[in-house]
Structure formats: structure tokens, C-alpha cells
Amino acid sequence: MSKVAVSFTHIIKSGEPAFSVIVSRFLLGERFPPAVYLSLVPIIGGCGLAALTELNFNMTGFMGAMISNLAFVFRNIFSKKGMKGKSVSGMNYYACLSMLSLLILTPFAIAVEGPHMWAAGWKEAVSEIGPQFIWWVAAQSIFYHLYNQVSYMSLDEISPLTFSVGNTMKRISVIVSSIVIFRTPVQPINALGAAIAILGTFLYSQVSDHVNYKRGCILV
Numbered sequence: 001m002s003k004v005a006v007s008f009t010h011i012i013k014s015g016e017p018a019f020s021v022i023v024s025r026f027l028l029g030e031r032f033p034p035a036v037y038l039s040l041v042p043i044i045g046g047c048g049l050a051a052l053t054e055l056n057f058n059m060t061g062f063m064g065a066m067i068s069n070l071a072f073v074f075r076n077i078f079s080k081k082g083m084k085g086k087s088v089s090g091m092n093y094y095a096c097l098s099m100l101s102l103l104i105l106t107p108f109a110i111a112v113e114g115p116h117m118w119a120a121g122w123k124e125a126v127s128e129i130g131p132q133f134i135w136w137v138a139a140q141s142i143f144y145h146l147y148n149q150v151s152y153m154s155l156d157e158i159s160p161l162t163f164s165v166g167n168t169m170k171r172i173s174v175i176v177s178s179i180v181i182f183r184t185p186v187q188p189i190n191a192l193g194a195a196i197a198i199l200g201t202f203l204y205s206q207v208s209d210h211v212n213y214k215r216g217c218i219l220v
């Protein structure tokens with residue numbers, strides 16, 4: 001998001017269901033009916049159209065959003081496998097992950113950047129943005145924690161694929177809000193690409209729910 005507009009970032013990240021299906025197919029060996037794969041076409045096509053017509057396109061920002069998609073899917077799948085069959089709730093699982101992440105990543109953060117770079121970066125941010133930067137960071141910390149906590153509570157109850165769809169629909173509000181708040185210029189063709197991608201997520205959710213329902217009936 002530091003390289004491209006917030007709306008563009010989330011348009012690209014709306015392609016998450018495609019990554020979820022591909023990873024589930026080749027990593028977990030799950031097979032899906034042709035309708036599921038066909039529903040991914042408008043998602044990929046819409047994201048591609050939005051990327052090609054983005055006024056402020058940046059390859060670093062684009063690749064960052066794509067890598068974020070892949071990392072998010074892996075997080076969902078492995079987290080779901082970690083919670084499966086365990087007496088650990090989604091909220092407790094997230095708490096354990098947060099503590100482990102702190103222990104694992106802190107040495108790397110110190111080695112790569114270190115306190116001197118942190119202090120310099122903080123000073124520069126405060127000088128450019130002002131004292132309110134501290135409040136922005138505090139608010140972001142609280143809301144980001146709540147976002148992840150609720151995400152894991154939801155992932156505890158639904159499949160990674162369904163979670164990806166719900167997360168994509170969340171991006172609709174983020175895209176619209178960011179365009180309004182930051183007054184991001186949007187070309188009609190760019191808006192069309194975003195709309196096609198969003199329509200694709202709706203079709204995917206309908207097909208996915210139908211497939212899950214049929215599987216449930218077979219099991220019963």
C-alpha cells in the first residue's frame with residue numbers, strides 16, 4: 001500500500017479465491033468441479049483489467065499484493081489444519097501465533113534494521129505527519145489486532161475457501177471507502193475491472209456453497 005493506491009491493492013487482493021483454489025488443488029490434493037474453476041475466470045480477468053488500466057500502476061506494489069494473496073491463503077490453510085481436531089479455539093490459536101511470531105521475528109528485525117533505524121524512521125514520520133502519527137499508529141494497532149482476532153474466530157467455524165470469499169467481499173467496502181476518503185482517480189475501465197472481479201467472487205461463492213452442500217448430503 002506504500003507503493004500504490006489502497007483501492008488498487010485491494011482490487012488485486014480480491015483475486016485471493018483463485019490462489020486458494022490453486023493451492024488447495026496442488027498442495028492438499030483437493031479436486032473441484034469445473035464450475036468452480038470457471039467462476040475464477042471473471043475474478044482473474046477483472047483483476048487483470050483493473051491492473052492494466054491503473055493510473056498509478058507500480059510493479060513493486062502489484063507484486064506485493066500478489067505475494068500477500070499467496071501468503072494469506074497459506075495462512076488460512078495451515079491455520080485451519082492446526083485448529084482441526086484440537087481443543088484450541090480460534091482466538092487462543094491467534095494468541096499463540098502472535099507470541100510465537102514475536103519470538104521468531106524479533107531477532108531478524110533487530111539484525112536487519114535495529115533500534116537506530118527504528119528511531120530514525122519514527123523521527124522522520126513524526127516530522128512529516130505530525131504528533132497525530134502516534135495516535136494513528138495506536139489506532140491501527142488496536143484495529144489490526146481486532147481484525148485478526150475476529151478472522152481467526154471466523155476461520156475456526158468455516159472452511160479456508162469460504163473464508164477467502166468472505167474476505168474478498170470485505171474488500172468491496174474497503175475499495176469504495178478508500179476511493180471516497182483518499183479521492184483516488186478511477187477510470188471507467190478500471191471500475192469495470194473491479195466490478196467484474198467482485199461479480200466473480202459472488203459467482204464463486206454461489207458455486208462453492210453448492211458444492212459444499214452436495215458434499216454434506218453425500219456424507220449424510
